Amino acid sequence: MSSNVVKAASPLASAVTGAMELSVAQWLLVVCLVAFPLLYEWSVTFKYFCKMAFYNGWILTLAILAIPICAVRGRNVENMKVLRFMLLHIKYLYGIKIEVRGWENFNIKEPYVVVSNHQSSLDLLGMMEILPGRCVPIAKRELMYAGTAGLACWLAGVIFINRKKTDDAISVMSEAAETMLKEDVRVWVFPEGTRNHSGSLLAFKRGAFHLAVQAQVPVIPVVMSSYKDFYCKKEKKFTTGKCTVRILPGVSTRGLSPDDVPDLTDRVRGLMLDAFSQMSNERPGKEPGGGH
Ligand SMILES: CCCCCCCCCCCCCCC(=O)SCCNC(=O)CCNC(=O)[C@H](O)C(C)(C)COP(=O)(O)OP(=O)(O)OC[C@H]1O[C@@H](n2cnc3c(N)ncnc32)[C@H](O)[C@@H]1OP(=O)(O)O
Numbered sequence: 001m002s003s004n005v006v007k008a009a010s011p012l013a014s015a016v017t018g019a020m021e022l023s024v025a026q027w028l029l030v031v032c033l034v035a036f037p038l039l040y041e042w043s044v045t046f047k048y049f050c051k052m053a054f055y056n057g058w059i060l061t062l063a064i065l066a067i068p069i070c071a072v073r074g075r076n077v078e079n080m081k082v083l084r085f086m087l088l089h090i091k092y093l094y095g096i097k098i099e100v101r102g103w104e105n106f107n108i109k110e111p112y113v114v115v116s117n118h119q120s121s122l123d124l125l126g127m128m129e130i131l132p133g134r135c136v137p138i139a140k141r142e143l144m145y146a147g148t149a150g151l152a153c154w155l156a157g158v159i160f161i162n163r164k165k166t167d168d169a170i171s172v173m174s175e176a177a178e179t180m181l182k183e184d185v186r187v188w189v190f191p192e193g194t195r196n197h198s199g200s201l202l203a204f205k206r207g208a209f210h211l212a213v214q215a216q217v218p219v220i221p222v223v224m225s226s227y228k229d230f231y232c233k234k235e236k237k238f239t240t241g242k243c244t245v246r247i248l249p250g251v252s253t254r255g256l257s258p259d260d261v262p263d264l265t266d267r268v269r270g271l272m273l274d275a276f277s278q279m280s281n282e283r284p285g286k287e288p289g290g291g292h
């Protein structure tokens with residue numbers, strides 16, 4: 001009988017002895033492996049930071065793969081297709097369903113300027129979902145220095161502007177107007193100029209509209225519905241959810257001059273604001289037309 005007790009106790013004893021032999025680093029690893037999933041499930045804030053860190057980290061990692069592929073062609077807007085292809089799956093990783101409406105409005109052969117609202121870096125998902133061929137975004141210069149992502153963007157022909165130097169930004173955009181026509185390129189601009197998660201649209205900067213008038217090409221407004229139901233930076237909330245992307249009919253600039261830019265800007269912003277409000281009223285749990 002005593003030998004049975006010894007037999008039964010020995011695995012336990014060896015487990016206890018084994019545990020006592022763990023180094024501090026191994027203990028820390030065990031604690032982290034247990035604590036991480038618990039914290040992830042219990043803390044909305046912890047989940048938010050993990051998801052955002054992975055989002056940025058994953059993009060930086062994917063860019064490592066994209067760089068050699070893009071480098072073969074050199075700096076070329078066709079490389080944007082490579083970035084798009086590499087980023088398209090991210091919505092599945094995050095359980096974000098994207099519904100697109102108005103595809104037909106992109107059926108224009110000539111170049112155009114796309115203008116869209118800018119809520120967060122998550123806009124990249126909606127943008128990649130619908131990015132037309134030969135279309136490059138205008139981005140703040142700081143993004144060029146975002147490690148591998150910056151280099152990938154540069155190789156894909158992203159147009160960088162220095163927001164602190166208006167004259168420089170304007171001359172880069174004037175060059176872009178020429179490039180659009182000479183090289184059949186479309187340009188994507190966030191006319192709010194900065195991320196805005198206020199639930200409305202900021203005043204629009206006029207650069208995108210000057211660009212369209214200078215090149216005499218249409219402006220195509222794109223509106224991404226509010227992320228409020230699944231993402232909120234202030235509340236540190238990031239769950240799964242649905243986003244609707246609406247491509248609105250193009251607005252012609254034919255015959256317009258720089259004097260018409262303020263009016264054009266207001267008109268396009270008005271159209272986008274209407275669409276944004278309408279889409280906000282269609283949010284799950286809300287009756288279309290304003291009910292709660
Ligand atoms: C595998 C993975 C790899 C990684 C992949 C990652 C891909 C990422 C790509 C996504 C990138 C997204 C990046 C988003 C951003 O960075 S948003 C921030 C940058 N974008 C903008 O700022 C665009 C909008 N800004 C403008 O258009 C501004 O007008 C700007 C030109 C920048 C100037 O701004 P500012 O200094 O604030 O001045 P104003 O807007 O007040 O303008 C001053 C007056 O100048 C007139 N103006 C403006 N532009 C022009 C022009 N082109 N020609 C002539 N005149 C112009 C403007 O009308 C003002 O005059 P008035 O007041 O009207 O008299």
Ligand SMILES: CCCCCCCC/C=C\CCCCCCCC(=O)OC[C@@H](O)COP(=O)(O)O
Nearest residue numbers: 056059060120121124145146147149193194195
């Ligand atoms: C070695 C350096 C490493 C730096 C790491 C930087 C981390 C960045 C990592 C990945 C980049 C992800 C690309 C996301 C693209 C979205 C760009 C974006 O949303 O920019 C914000 C800009 O529109 C407005 O900026 P502000 O709201 O004015 O601010």
